[in-house]
Amino acid sequence: MTIAVAPHFPANPRALVSGDVLSQLDEHPMLNGQAAETVRKVFAAADAQYAVAPQLAKSNLLELCPGVEAVLQKLEEKL
Numbered sequence: 001m002t003i004a005v006a007p008h009f010p011a012n013p014r015a016l017v018s019g020d021v022l023s024q025l026d027e028h029p030m031l032n033g034q035a036a037e038t039v040r041k042v043f044a045a046a047d048a049q050y051a052v053a054p055q056l057a058k059s060n061l062l063e064l065c066p067g068v069e070a071v072l073q074k075l076e077e078k079l
Contacts, residue, residue: 001039001068004075018043025074035074038067 001021002013008024009016021039045061 001042001071001075004072004079007079021071021075024078025071034067035071038064038071042068 002016005016005021005024006013009020011020018039021043022036025035025039041060041064
């Protein structure tokens with residue numbers, strides 16, 4: 001996600017955060033924020049590796065696959 005968003009920012013993709021990705025998503029009112037919620041969950045899972053207690057089980061990440069695909073497709077359309 002950060003690699004797809006990087007061309008819109010003068011920064012290395014590794015330096016981008018969830019807010020940067022969210023700023024590039026044009027949420028349609030009918031989506032009820034599903035794409036934004038997926039982005040938040042993915043970044044929370046990535047950040048959990050630095051936490052003492054994990055916040056999101058790995059099994060829950062597999063459930064996000066369709067949402068991640070939708071987010072990546074939206075970001076690809078903006079390139």
